Amino acid sequence: MATRFYFELANAEMTLHDPTGVEAADLAEALLEARSVIAEMADEIAEAPTGLPWTLLVRDEAGWLVGRLPVRK
Numbered sequence: 001m002a003t004r005f006y007f008e009l010a011n012a013e014m015t016l017h018d019p020t021g022v023e024a025a026d027l028a029e030a031l032l033e034a035r036s037v038i039a040e041m042a043d044e045i046a047e048a049p050t051g052l053p054w055t056l057l058v059r060d061e062a063g064w065l066v067g068r069l070p071v072r073k
Contacts, residue, residue, distance in 0.1 A: 005030035006059045007037060009071070011052040031067050034058050038071050
């Protein structure tokens with residue numbers, strides 16, 4: 001049974017919430033998807049005007065933080 005996971009993009013000043021999320025079979029699949037998301041947007045996010053480092057947070061359906069991946073080029 002698939003579980004919904006939500007990705008949030010966060011730095012020290014702000015958090016961008018994911019209201020939709022993605023369905024994945026398990027946490028490992030969700031983290032694989034998260035890495036794909038990072039690869040697609042790393043250049044754009046890493047060069048954001050704030051200059052602060054970004055992290056992709058992965059939350060489960062209950063809102064628990066289940067993964068944290070740095071966004072790097």
